[in-house]
Amino acid sequence: MAYRSDSADPVLIVGSMALDSVRTPTGEVTDALGGSADYSSVAASFFSPVQIVGVVGDDFPKEHLRFLADRGIDLAGVRPISGGKTFRWAGYYDFDLNIAHTLDTQLNVFADFAPVLPDAYKDTKYVFLANIAPKLQLDVLEQVRNPKLTVCDTMNFWIEGARADLLKVLERVDIAFMNDAEARQLTGKMSTVKAAKEIQAIGPKTVIIKKGEHGALLFAGDEHFSAPSYPLEDIADPTGAGDSFAGGFIGFIASMDDLSPTTLRRGVIYGSVMASYNVEDFSLNRLRTLTERDIADRYRRFKEIAYFDALEEAVL
């Protein structure tokens, strides 16, 4: 049951490293570890070595860097800005946990961030552009030399405010993650299927639509996979669900070093496993204690939840 092999291909991840203040109906945290790169790197680190590219101020607690390093995450690409303040997001969720209400965003050191890849990262085969300004995602794509798989995530903020750059990113990546509302927002199509196909036509051959409590959809070429929802009764904090989903996905794919349809589908399930655990506690707290046994148990649970009949033959 060892998912993680240190000899596996590493995943290069660029995204935000943040201090989040979050309130939900069940509790709140202040200046807790957050950010798309942190969530996705920790989730990916259960499967593959990770190289993180980001920026922090000197107020970023050393214990967070130690936690990341302890998970085998390479921090050579993390730029600490002396005298700078770390990116901060403050928000809350009401009873509809699907909707994040932003109270405050402080870009801080992100305002002038230009990612610079350490030379050792430029040949990394698996590249994940976590949710961050599309311009910075493009900067990273310019610096990697011959990636085997490029994956991006994004959010409504960039679809509205940086559409042209986002389209350039989509033209160049192999796989795009988006939630269903974002897919509709980007394409203007009400039908998730039509929206996904339109995104495929922009560039990425594979589109993964996250639907929160309704599971996820994978569109790969003409192929379609519907991943089951996990019946969570109590969600403490939905922050980072999408990031840990994508991180689990790319970490698993890199650990298999395989892009077959079945591996992509299993990656979606491992992503769902990581997201379903992540939302059980605030910040990245649940992932701090998560074991490989936990991951295996929930993966198996997903199989039980989805089962209704055996497929007579391998068809994918």
Add this chain to the structure above:
Amino acid sequence: MAYRSDSADPVLIVGSMALDSVRTPTGEVTDALGGSADYSSVAASFFSPVQIVGVVGDDFPKEHLRFLADRGIDLAGVRPISGGKTFRWAGYYDFDLNIAHTLDTQLNVFADFAPVLPDAYKDTKYVFLANIAPKLQLDVLEQVRNPKLTVCDTMNFWIEGARADLLKVLERVDIAFMNDAEARQLTGKMSTVKAAKEIQAIGPKTVIIKKGEHGALLFAGDEHFSAPSYPLEDIADPTGAGDSFAGGFIGFIASMDDLSPTTLRRGVIYGSVMASYNVEDFSLNRLRTLTERDIADRYRRFKEIAYFDALEEAVL
């Protein structure tokens, strides 16, 4: 590939028989065959013999009765009211096809309807109380003698306007169908999982939550099944989707005469198959030409859509 066996247990279905006038972004129909009993009976008839209990005015076109009879549906329980007018519903859907907007409802012969079961129906083992006033559902429950399985469906209108009667129905049935919004409305719980458990606590051991384009969930005791969504690009008319879903479900269960967890799950998929076909055309038109081969093909497609890994052993 013969699903339907005339020696299978029949399903008794009570519900509305209607003439619907429906407009959607792709077209419209006027006074077309509709109603919960008609949709669910025709869907069930692909699997089992059906006994329909309902009421029509003498304006109900004979060709509709012929169509139902041709599908092997027993009409002995249909009461024609001389000089009465058939129940009529008029409504439309905008681009969000999940929301039906009612323009006009004419109860007509339904205003004084009290279902009377032919003697031959009173020992029917499989009973489906399609969407209709809970009071009428209770009337039917009073008349059946020793059913093996009772299943009910309902809608927001009755949750709001006939809650006490609906709760009485729920106390007595084995399986309840509801869509996710209705489950929330009935229980006041945002979480679908919590809502389903609360409905189970009222009475039905099994609750099936319909989620439209997001598939369906089955809660059976502590067991949980997440049925995949079907990637429909073009929906002509969502009217009757829930009815044909439930009809396909109960028809399949009766044809198997088995209530095992696996059969219930497969019933949910056959229900999804029937609903996914039904919405491809207006009224019941798609079901008029549907073949057993079509059903088998789409059932197989659902298996492919849901596949990501083999379950090592039978666990359900």
